[in-house]
Structures are given as C-alpha cells and as structure tokens.
Amino acid sequence: EAQVTQNPRYLITVTGKKLTVTCSQNMNHEYMSWYRxxxxxxxxxIYYSMxxxxxxxxxxPEGYKVSRKEKxxxxxxxxxxxxxxxxxxxxxxxxxxxxxFGQGTRLTVV
Amino acid sequence: QKEVEQDPGPLSVPEGxxxxxxxxxxxxxxxxxxxxxxxxxxxxxxxxxxYSSGNKEDGRFTxxxxxxxxxxxxxxxxxxxxxxxTYLCATSYDKVIFGPGTSLSVIP
Numbered sequence: 246e247a248q249v250t251q252n253p254r255y256l257i258t259v260t261g262k263k264l265t266v267t268c269s270q271n272m273n274h275e276y277m278s279w280y281r282x283x284x285x286x287x288x289x290x291i292y293y294s295m296x297x298x299x300x301x302x303x304x305x306p307e308g309y310k311v312s313r314k315e316k317x318x319x320x321x322x323x324x325x326x327x328x329x330x331x332x333x334x335x336x337x338x339x340x341x342x343x344x345x346f347g348q349g350t351r352l353t354v355v
Numbered sequence: 356q357k358e359v360e361q362d363p364g365p366l367s368v369p370e371g372x373x374x375x376x377x378x379x380x381x382x383x384x385x386x387x388x389x390x391x392x393x394x395x396x397x398x399x400x401x402x403x404x405x406y407s408s409g410n411k412e413d414g415r416f417t418x419x420x421x422x423x424x425x426x427x428x429x430x431x432x433x434x435x436x437x438x439x440x441t442y443l444c445a446t447s448y449d450k451v452i453f454g455p456g457t458s459l460s461v462i463p
Contacts, residue, residue: 249398285363285455286455287443287453287454287455287456288399288443288453290450293450335398335399337398339451341387342386342387342389342404342447342451343389343401343404344391344399344401344445344451345401346398346399346400347398348397348398349396349397349398
C-alpha cells in the first residue's frame with residue numbers, strides 16, 4: 246500500500262529539548278516536504294526536498310532543520326523547541342502536483 | 356493578499372443537500388488545481404485534480420475551474436454525513452499552495 250508514515254503521532258515535550266519527527270514514504274517520490282497546520286492559517290510549508298541531499302526552505306523554516314540522506318526518509322528536527330512550535334505537523338511526498346500526506350504529528354511544547 | 360483564499364466556514368447542511376465550496380487565487384501562473392479532503396485527526400487526502408479550466412466530475416463530486424476569474428469550486432451532490440470534513444483547495448506551479456480549508460458538516 247502506497248503511504249507516507251510519520252512517527253510519533255503525538256508528542257509532548259519541554260522547551261529546549263531536541264526532538265526528531267520521522268517521515269518515510271514507499272512511493273519512490275523524489276519530492277518530499279514538511280508542513281505545519283494551525284487554525285486559521287492552513288498548511289504552511291516548512292522545508293522541502295527535491296531529491297537526496299537537496300533541501301530548501303519553505304515559508305516558515307525558522308527553528309527547524311531537515312535532512313535527506315535517503316530517498317524514502319525525510320526527518321524533521323527541532324533543535325530547541327519553543328511553545329510557538331506547538332502545532333500539527335504533516336509530512337508529504339509529491340508526484341507532479343499531487344501530494345500524499347502522512348497521518349500527522351501533534352506536537353505540544355510546554 | 357494571500358495566494359489562495361477560501362471561506363473557512365463552518366458550513367452546515369442537511370443530508371442530501373448540494374454543497375458548493377469555493378476558492379479564489381491570485382497568481383495566473385498556477386496551472387494545477389486540486390481539492391483535498393481532511394477528516395478529523397487525519398492527513399489531507401487528494402479528492403480531485405484538474406489541469407485546465409472547465410468541469411471535472413467524479414461520482415457525486417464536481418470540480419470547476421475558471422482561470423479567467425481565478426476561481427475554483429467543488430460541488431458535492433446528495434451530500435452524506437460521511438462527507439463531513441475540512442476541504443482544502445490547492446493550486447500549483449512549482450510548489451503547491453493550500454487554502455486554509457472550509458469545515459463542512461452534513462447533518463443526518
């Protein structure tokens with residue numbers, strides 16, 4: 246089954262404690278991206294990657310890092326999380342203009 | 356001005372009603388137009404995808420694009436309670452831009 250898998254689904258952490266959200270896709274897509282979704286603001290792109298070792302900033306990259314060492318994996322790293330990064334996060338892979346989303350990670354930073 | 360605008364609702368309709376969801380976009384370079392459906396606590400899933408102006412039908416769903424007025428619509432016929440979700444329009448040239456979503460409730 247074609248899918249994008251994110252882990253964990255839910256995470257509560259404290260300010261400043263580094264965390265990583267993993268993302269994996271099994272569709273061999275070159276393009277992957279991370280979004281955050283906040284009420285009234287919709288989906289905003291954090292980072293994207295057009296292929297292995299190629300990453301670039303999206304619309305809201307501050308406070309986030311990514312890496313793309315393998316085609317299938319695209320982890321999101323928060324080196325020093327802050328409360329304003331409390332949000333619902335989605336990983337997506339894309340073929341052409343069609344995006345396929347993971348189930349989401351609800352992150353709370355206290 | 357946001358690149359893609361959408362009335363957030365919420366929109367509440369009785370079962371069986373025809374639903375009309377709408378978006379406007381600002382950039383005439385957008386070439387692809389999509390509707391995603393997002394159930395509560397789930398990721399968005401692609402519902403409809405179209406490249407050109409005109410209508411595209413898939414079962415009870417019809418997507419309509421008017422490039423001249425930069426207007427995108429989704430019509431749902433014979434709406435069902437299972438259609439209750441948030442609907443996001445999206446457009447694309449080299450990246451995908453999403454609208455904020457419209458929350459729809461179909462009441463039995």
